[in-house]
Amino acid sequence: MSSTDTHQPNETRIVAEPDLPIIVITREFDAPPERVFRAYTDPDLVVQWLGPRRLEMRIDRYDARNGGSYRYVHRDDDGTEYGFHGVFHEVRPNERIVQTFTYDGFPDGVSLETAVFEDLGGRTRVTGRSLMDSIEARDAMLKSGMDVGVREGYERLDELLGGQQDDSADQHTETGS
Template identity: 75%
Template sequence: MSTAKTNHRDGTQIVADPALPTILISREFDAPPERVFRAYTDPDLVVQWLGPRRLTMWIDRYDARSGGSYRYVHRADDGTEYGFHGVFHEVRPSERIVQTFTFEGFPDGVSLETAVFEDLGGRTRVTTKSLMDSIEARDAMITGGMERGVREGHERLDELLRARPSGKADRRADTHADRRTETES
């Protein structure tokens, strides 16, 4: 799928450079960088927006700090589970997150992701660059559902930011029911 740029009505841009094993994702949000960054790093918020609507998410661990790690799982209605994990290499509040990302269904396909949070005066542009091992691995990620998950996740993040103007976490009981610790897995 070595393709160029795809846009979506919500403003999400996804670019796969035909010559490089990269994906560049850019999106603007109607909230300041501090609020958007918190939605990316607070597990109580992450579980509310990350990924496709049709999947339920639970977090095993999410320690969003330099040197921290994460693992979460998306589950389909039929019980199929999709696990993801990685390490946070650099977390600079309201500015930047550098992390690895691994889909457990393809454990040799580790990507390095850098997300930059740009202040647009009350709005935030998040630009994420993912570097994969090969163009084939990049194309497999794109055709495997990444585009849909990113777009729907961005839509859900918009909804969360609008519903929670103060940036406070939604502390619903069902959110916590989906969170498990490593020892419970």
């Protein structure tokens, strides 16, 4: 995928590698890597954007550092809870996060996830790569509706970054889509 693709800059692209148990998610944001990375690692910000709009999120722990761990729960209107947990293996500020990801409802389905933050000169491209145990596990993840949660979460992250106040003076609110 080259930078001359005809996709919209802030379009979320979710691609399953054909013969590998890998999902690649790519998204650009109108904010520098420092702000996007902070939104990924600060639990006070993560709770504001991660996941579908219809679910409430509770963070039990979120220690985004090498060797740290996390656990959070999404709660539906009917009280149904969906828990997730994992370990941060590498947290390289403004560049990269490597972590495991496990859904409590499928405890044998641990995936390894890598997020890379690419500086586009005031904007950021995040490329996430999830490696699962098998192609069947990858396909089950895709059929779970994860695409809705990812897309809505990234829309919410756009909104957060547009209104987030920090040491960055230039706030970009136009998404170009």
